[in-house]
Amino acid sequence: xxxxxxxxxxxxxxxxxxxxxxxxxxxxxxxxxxxxxxxxxxxxxxxxxxxxxxxxxxxxxxxxxxxxxxxxxxxxxxxxxxxxxxxxxxxxxxxxxxxxxxxxxxxxxxxxxxxxxxxxxxxxxxxxxxxxxxxxxxxxxxxxxxxxxxxxxxxxxxxxxxxxxxxxxxxxxxxxxxxxxxxxxxxxxxxxxxxxxxxxxxxxxxxxxxxxxxxxxxxxxxxxxxxxxxxxxxxxxxxxxxxxxxxxxxxxxxxxxxxxxxxxxxxxxxxxxxxxxxxxxxxxxxxxxxxxxxxxxxxxxxxxxxxxxxxxxxxxxxxx
Numbered sequence: 001x002x003x004x005x006x007x008x009x010x011x012x013x014x015x016x017x018x019x020x021x022x023x024x025x026x027x028x029x030x031x032x033x034x035x036x037x038x039x040x041x042x043x044x045x046x047x048x049x050x051x052x053x054x055x056x057x058x059x060x061x062x063x064x065x066x067x068x069x070x071x072x073x074x075x076x077x078x079x080x081x082x083x084x085x086x087x088x089x090x091x092x093x094x095x096x097x098x099x100x101x102x103x104x105x106x107x108x109x110x111x112x113x114x115x116x117x118x119x120x121x122x123x124x125x126x127x128x129x130x131x132x133x134x135x136x137x138x139x140x141x142x143x144x145x146x147x148x149x150x151x152x153x154x155x156x157x158x159x160x161x162x163x164x165x166x167x168x169x170x171x172x173x174x175x176x177x178x179x180x181x182x183x184x185x186x187x188x189x190x191x192x193x194x195x196x197x198x199x200x201x202x203x204x205x206x207x208x209x210x211x212x213x214x215x216x217x218x219x220x221x222x223x224x225x226x227x228x229x230x231x232x233x234x235x236x237x238x239x240x241x242x243x244x245x246x247x248x249x250x251x252x253x254x255x256x257x258x259x260x261x262x263x264x265x266x267x268x269x270x271x272x273x274x275x276x277x278x279x280x281x282x283x284x285x286x287x288x289x290x291x292x293x294x295x296x297x298x299x300x301x302x303x304x305x306x307x308x309x310x311x312x313x314x315x316x317x318x319x320x
Contacts, residue, residue: 003199010196011225013188018229021185026239027173028182051193051223053258060266067215068262069123069270073278074220076111076251080285081311083227083247087235088304095240096296103248104293106138111286114255115279121270128263135256189226197222216278217315244292251286281314 052075056068087093113134117127200222204214227250234243262268288307291297 003202006199007196007203010192010194010199013192013195014225014229015233017185017188017192018226018231019185019233020181021189021230022233022237022239024178024181024185026237027170027178030170031173031175031178051190051197051226052254053261054190054194055197055219055223056258056262057265060262060268065262065266065268066271067219069118069259069268069274070215070278071219071223072254072258073274073282074216075224076254077278077282077285077314078221078224078311079227079247079251079254080289081307081314082221083224083231084243084299085304085307085311086228087231087243088299089301089308090232090304091235092301092304093235093240093243093299094238095244095292095299098240098244100244100248100293102141103245103252104289106141107248107252108286110134110138110252110255111283114259115283118270118275118279121268123259123263123268123270125264128260131256131260131263135253135260138252138256185230189229192229193223193225196225216318221315285310 052071055071059065059067059071084093114131117123117130121127197219200218201214204218227246230246231243234240234246259268292299297303
């Protein structure tokens with residue numbers, strides 16, 4: 001009973017932290033005069049990926065490095081099928097005005113790089129340096145985009161006017177309040193995820209579920225809960241650009257940043273099952289976004305149902 005109560009507490013913290021992080025990110029973009037998409041690809045994405053980073057590094061230090069790789073691969077699959085599927089199922093995501101083509105291309109390139117290095121595994125320090133170099137290039141591109149957009153005063157003003165019309169956006173919000181929202185969100189998300197994952201793992205073990213299955217599903221889904229909480233609140237507040245940018249940015253950071261850092265801490269072996277099955281599921285899930293990125297399809301409730309059903313199918317396949 002205690003573990004179930006802790007799981008509920010973790011979920012509440014996640015939802016509240018997700019709400020505050022979305023508010024802070026949107027208003028930060030207003031004050032800086034840059035698109036909310038860029039903020040979600042950096043601050044929000046990195047903040048919601050904090051649980052994966054903490055768990056992966058701890059897994060290396062605790063002598064269970066396989067958990068780190070399974071956590072990242074499973075989390076990226078969950079990010080697309082579950083983190084986008086559930087918000088679409090709840091309220092739909094109108095991504096027609098979100099230009100994520102270049103960032104999506106970076107995510108696909110990072111996925112192929114990650115798969116290639118996995119087949120050249122195990123991941124060691126030089127793999128980590130390659131992945132971190134890729135992350136540095138992505139961050140440089142985001143910085144240049146933000147600077148160029150800020151210089152385009154008219155476009156920035158139009159962006160501000162658009163954001164002022166959405167719920168939670170306040171162009172006059174003081175800096176201290178924006179910072180408070182961001183800090184509470186960035187602290188609350190990994191805290192809530194940690195509580196929920198620990199409780200969920202204890203519950204799963206009490207039912208005799210293997211640790212490998214836990215790593216690819218329960219821990220992966222649990223560490224994706226910050227992205228889910230943030231994306232659900234973004235969907236409810238009609239911030240589709242934050243929702244989609246959060247998922248794409250988180251997946252990039254998971255592949256390049258988390259395994260990049262973890263590989264510097266210690267070698268990460270690559271399980272044969274991950275090479276045969278899970279990496280390709282992750283890639284296939286990523287490619288499912290093509291119609292929504294390039295053809296501007298709307299993620300309605302039917303799409304949300306399909307994505308969620310695909311994730312349930314994947315979980316069942318892992319356990320069988």
